[in-house]
Amino acid sequence: MNGLLALPALLLMALVFGWPMLRYSWLSMHASSVLTGLEPVSNQGANWIRLLEDARFWQDAVQTLRFAALSVGLEIVLALAMALLLDQRWRGRGVVRALSLLPWALPTTMMALGWRWIFNTPYGPLEQMAQSAGLSPLNLLSNPDWTWLATVMADVWKTTPFITLLLLAGLQTIPDDLYSAFRLEGGKTRQALTAITLPLLTPYILIGILFRTAQAAGVFDLIQVLTGGGPAGSTESIAQYAYLNAMRFLDFGYSATVMLAGFVLLSLVIFTAAVLLQISGLLRPLKS
Amino acid sequence: MNRSRPLWIALLLIWSLLPMLWQLITSLTSSDALVNADIPFQQRWTLAHYRELLSGDPPFWRYLFNSSLVGGLSTLLTLLLAVPAAYGIARMAPASRRTIRTVVGAAALFPYVLLFLALLELAREFQMGNNLLAIALPYAGLALPLALLLLISAFEGLPNELDDAARLEGLGVVDRLRWVLMPLIAPATASTGILVFLFAWNEYPIALTWLSRDDLLTLPVAMARIAGSSIYAVPYGAYAAATVLGSLPLLVLVLLCQRQIVAGLTNGAVKG
Numbered sequence: 001m002n003g004l005l006a007l008p009a010l011l012l013m014a015l016v017f018g019w020p021m022l023r024y025s026w027l028s029m030h031a032s033s034v035l036t037g038l039e040p041v042s043n044q045g046a047n048w049i050r051l052l053e054d055a056r057f058w059q060d061a062v063q064t065l066r067f068a069a070l071s072v073g074l075e076i077v078l079a080l081a082m083a084l085l086l087d088q089r090w091r092g093r094g095v096v097r098a099l100s101l102l103p104w105a106l107p108t109t110m111m112a113l114g115w116r117w118i119f120n121t122p123y124g125p126l127e128q129m130a131q132s133a134g135l136s137p138l139n140l141l142s143n144p145d146w147t148w149l150a151t152v153m154a155d156v157w158k159t160t161p162f163i164t165l166l167l168l169a170g171l172q173t174i175p176d177d178l179y180s181a182f183r184l185e186g187g188k189t190r191q192a193l194t195a196i197t198l199p200l201l202t203p204y205i206l207i208g209i210l211f212r213t214a215q216a217a218g219v220f221d222l223i224q225v226l227t228g229g230g231p232a233g234s235t236e237s238i239a240q241y242a243y244l245n246a247m248r249f250l251d252f253g254y255s256a257t258v259m260l261a262g263f264v265l266l267s268l269v270i271f272t273a274a275v276l277l278q279i280s281g282l283l284r285p286l287k288s
Numbered sequence: 289m290n291r292s293r294p295l296w297i298a299l300l301l302i303w304s305l306l307p308m309l310w311q312l313i314t315s316l317t318s319s320d321a322l323v324n325a326d327i328p329f330q331q332r333w334t335l336a337h338y339r340e341l342l343s344g345d346p347p348f349w350r351y352l353f354n355s356s357l358v359g360g361l362s363t364l365l366t367l368l369l370a371v372p373a374a375y376g377i378a379r380m381a382p383a384s385r386r387t388i389r390t391v392v393g394a395a396a397l398f399p400y401v402l403l404f405l406a407l408l409e410l411a412r413e414f415q416m417g418n419n420l421l422a423i424a425l426p427y428a429g430l431a432l433p434l435a436l437l438l439l440i441s442a443f444e445g446l447p448n449e450l451d452d453a454a455r456l457e458g459l460g461v462v463d464r465l466r467w468v469l470m471p472l473i474a475p476a477t478a479s480t481g482i483l484v485f486l487f488a489w490n491e492y493p494i495a496l497t498w499l500s501r502d503d504l505l506t507l508p509v510a511m512a513r514i515a516g517s518s519i520y521a522v523p524y525g526a527y528a529a530a531t532v533l534g535s536l537p538l539l540v541l542v543l544l545c546q547r548q549i550v551a552g553l554t555n556g557a558v559k560g
Binding site: 088096108117169210211220221224242 | 293296297300301303304305307308310311314322323325369370372373375376377379380388392395397398399400401402403404405406407408409410425426428429430432433436461486489490492493497507508509511512514524527528530531534535538539541542543546549550553554557
């Protein structure tokens with residue numbers, strides 16, 4: 001009876017999440033492109049060999065990882081500061097919290113184009129400011145060395161509120177008594193951050209890192225609209241490369257291979273991180 | 289900290305709102321003034337971008353309508369599937385409950401953009417492309433993991449005795465859910481509904497591949513299409529006006545429902 005109630009939902013989830021993985025596994029062992037008349041023809045792992053030698057895929061993998069690492073790192077630090085501020089009691093806190101949530105709520109594609117205008121050379125506000133400060137043009141969206149930082153900035157702006165809320169929930173589980181006791185023992189307010197707040201907040205920080213790393217590894221909307229993967233492919237992500245292979249090059253077999261490989265890479269990253277955390281003992285507070 | 293607090297609050301607000309305010313200012317600036325800083329202040333302002341947007345073909349409100357329709361329908365479908373399922377799962381034996389939670393949690397973490405190709409194939413196979421009703425199906429599937437995590441926790445928080453008492457009164461499972469349990473998990477259902485709505489309203493890769501007809505686009509796809517129309521001459525004024533109009537419904541939603549959104553986000557991540 002209980003299983004019957006859950007069946008429709010679990011079936012739909014299996015169709016939406018499970019079926020694609022099976023389908024990609026099969027497709028990745030086949031050539032299915034314009035060359036084969038879009039009919040799948042078995043090609044004995046040729047897609048995977050091609051992937052191993054595909055410099056563009058590995059460049060995209062590195063780009064996706066550095067994007068995820070820097071974005072999530074910055075977001076955690078910024079979110080911690082915001083959460084500490086929003087955890088204190090002051091008038092108007094509710095309204096400020098709601099307003100700070102807005103970047104997260106807006107569609108990514110919408111504000112990605114907004115950022116494109118802000119980063120615009122020469123008419124965007126950042127360039128205008130640089131100009132009036134007497135600097136040379138920043139060319140934020142056309143310099144292959146720097147453009148990925150623009151995508152990081154837009155991502156940090158958009159997704160920090162999510163981690164802020166998470167950390168805020170964590171902060172609210174810490175009893176005030178702990179801080180009073182700490183002060184009675186002669187501890188300084190500043191030391192309480194490293195002695196009480198951060199250790200007790202660690203599980204929440206880890207959950208935030210986990211969620212955001214998984215999302216950032218699949219980054220697509222933001223980069224598609226903000227830079228289109230350019231300049232010179234310097235900001236292209238794995239998801240975008242898979243999308244291009246399927247929708248522009250009509251090479252479905254290889255697109256499926258790229259997506260599976262991206263999934264495997266992400267799993268490896270998360271698995272390694274989990275093992276490292278296990279060894280370091282940081283996860284222990286989660287279990288108690 | 290106390291004395292410098294106003295400064296920090298101001299910084300937080302500037303950081304969060306300035307990019308959006310810039311869109312508002314841009315949307316009210318004439319196209320000439322956007323590329324020419326020498327135009328005097330009084331002559332820079334215009335409502336032309338909004339007029340252009342609302343008289344476009346299809347007019348802008350059409351995208352708002354499409355997104356609302358898809359959002360509403362996806363939310364309804366997700367809740368219809370997730371509420372009974374969460375109830376069923378919450379009443380299973382602890383071992384199977386843990387297994388299901390692990391699988392659902394993994395699905396919630398999955399970067400779903402990687403699913404688009406197989407889902408597009410399904411859309412072609414069953415002719416579900418360019419259909420605003422059909423797209424609610426993958427949206428519900430994609431939103432189910434989060435919805436289940438939130439609702440299973442909510443049902444687990446209710447005492448079993450309540451359910452048993454209602455059963456003794458002779459209420460069937462539908463009546464028990466509808467009249468006894470649903471009212472008690474209403475807050476969690478509201479949180480879940482709003483998060484699912486936001487997801488469907490903002491979703492891009494699936495909508496991009498499933499919808500191609502001009503008058504059927506959802507807001508995110510319509511926006512991105514403007515961006516793709518030309519790399520060099522994006523109509524930033526008209527675009528900014530679209531951003532402003534497209535943000536208004538969300539602004540209202542976030543301000544009205546911030547409590548539910550906050551509860552949903554934190555419970556979803558922490559309890560899952």
